[in-house]
Amino acid sequence: MRWKRFWLMLAPSLAALAVLAAGMAQGAVPASFAVSGRQIKVSAAKLSGRGVGIVPGVVRSMDGRQHVVLHLSLRSAQVYGLCQSAEVDTPLGPFTVRLGTRDREKPSQVSHLSISATSLGADVGLGSVVLNRDAGVLGAESVLKGKRGDYGVGVLTFSARNVTADAWMVMGGSFMVDGLSVAIGRDVRPCF
Amino acid sequence: MLLSARRTCGAVAAWAGRRPFWGGVLLIASGAEIALTPVIGTGVIIHTGVGGYAGFLLGSFLGAMGAGLWFVPEQRFVLAVLAVMAALSAFVLSNLGGFLLGSLLAIGGAALGFAWMPREPRQED
Numbered sequence: 438m439r440w441k442r443f444w445l446m447l448a449p450s451l452a453a454l455a456v457l458a459a460g461m462a463q464g465a466v467p468a469s470f471a472v473s474g475r476q477i478k479v480s481a482a483k484l485s486g487r488g489v490g491i492v493p494g495v496v497r498s499m500d501g502r503q504h505v506v507l508h509l510s511l512r513s514a515q516v517y518g519l520c521q522s523a524e525v526d527t528p529l530g531p532f533t534v535r536l537g538t539r540d541r542e543k544p545s546q547v548s549h550l551s552i553s554a555t556s557l558g559a560d561v562g563l564g565s566v567v568l569n570r571d572a573g574v575l576g577a578e579s580v581l582k583g584k585r586g587d588y589g590v591g592v593l594t595f596s597a598r599n600v601t602a603d604a605w606m607v608m609g610g611s612f613m614v615d616g617l618s619v620a621i622g623r624d625v626r627p628c629f
Numbered sequence: 630m631l632l633s634a635r636r637t638c639g640a641v642a643a644w645a646g647r648r649p650f651w652g653g654v655l656l657i658a659s660g661a662e663i664a665l666t667p668v669i670g671t672g673v674i675i676h677t678g679v680g681g682y683a684g685f686l687l688g689s690f691l692g693a694m695g696a697g698l699w700f701v702p703e704q705r706f707v708l709a710v711l712a713v714m715a716a717l718s719a720f721v722l723s724n725l726g727g728f729l730l731g732s733l734l735a736i737g738g739a740a741l742g743f744a745w746m747p748r749e750p751r752q753e754d
Contacts, residue, residue: 450740
């Protein structure tokens with residue numbers, strides 16, 4: 438072994454990796470996202486926050502198909518009773534994976550939350566709504582930007598109850614969850 | 630029985646000693662990890678990558694580089710450089726290179742392969 442050569446190879450490679458990682462964190466290097474070929478269910482008992490944008494968009498799943506979705510981006514939110522579930526196929530048959538908060542009373546703090554949903558249901562109270570705002574200016578700080586000239590909805594403050602969504606993807610800039618519970622099993626109930 | 634087992638062991642060790650064995654192991658492991666991350670995901674995972682194909686392509690490429698280190702050790706410099714390129718591409722294109730682990734394994738393996746030298750016959754004079 439020539440250990441000098443080892444470091445000669447390792448150091449620049451790791452440096453390049455670090456540059457890529459830093460660039461990706463700043464969005465300079467585009468990471469193309471594909472979602473898994475199945476939909477997930479997302480629900481929350483109560484959701485309140487500031488800075489919502491809803492814009493149309495397209496996500497790609499693993500099998501190469503494209504799905505038309507609504508990109509929801511929330512700048513900051515408090516979520517009560519967060520739940521997310523998906524069905525997965527295993528060699529032993531279909532199982533349900535479910536992530537959720539154990540305590541429905543404690544809020545989870547979320548910032549820069551993005552949801553790509555095909556359908557969305559909630560009882561909502563909105564403040565300062567602008568319908569048909571240009572989609573290009575909405576969700577500017579999230580990965581899922583709208584296209585300039587597209588239809589968009591901008592909302593300043595909002596609170597919602599009994600939120601349910603069929604989604605392709607959920608991204609959180611940061612999630613602070615107290616008491617996360619993860620379960621997988623055949624008899625685990627989906628969120629809704 | 631025991632003797633033959635020991636002899637096999639010795640043969641394997643000798644075989645491994647004649648080539649950048651651990652570099653190849655790390656490269657093959659990283660290739661498998663990058664290629665399989667989308668498959669063994671929980672189903673809710675977000676796969677980065679051009680439709681997920683990049684993971685398979687780059688993973689098998691890294692595995693091939695690992696096998697190359699084993700069977701064509703003379704080419705280790707070229708193989709190692711190619712493997713590092715693939716590891717960096719995998720980081721951008723496929724689930725952050727199998728969630729960073731795969732890319733790190735591949736870079737480590739490539740560096741080990743790059744640094745390997747055949748044992749020189751002892752010089753006496």
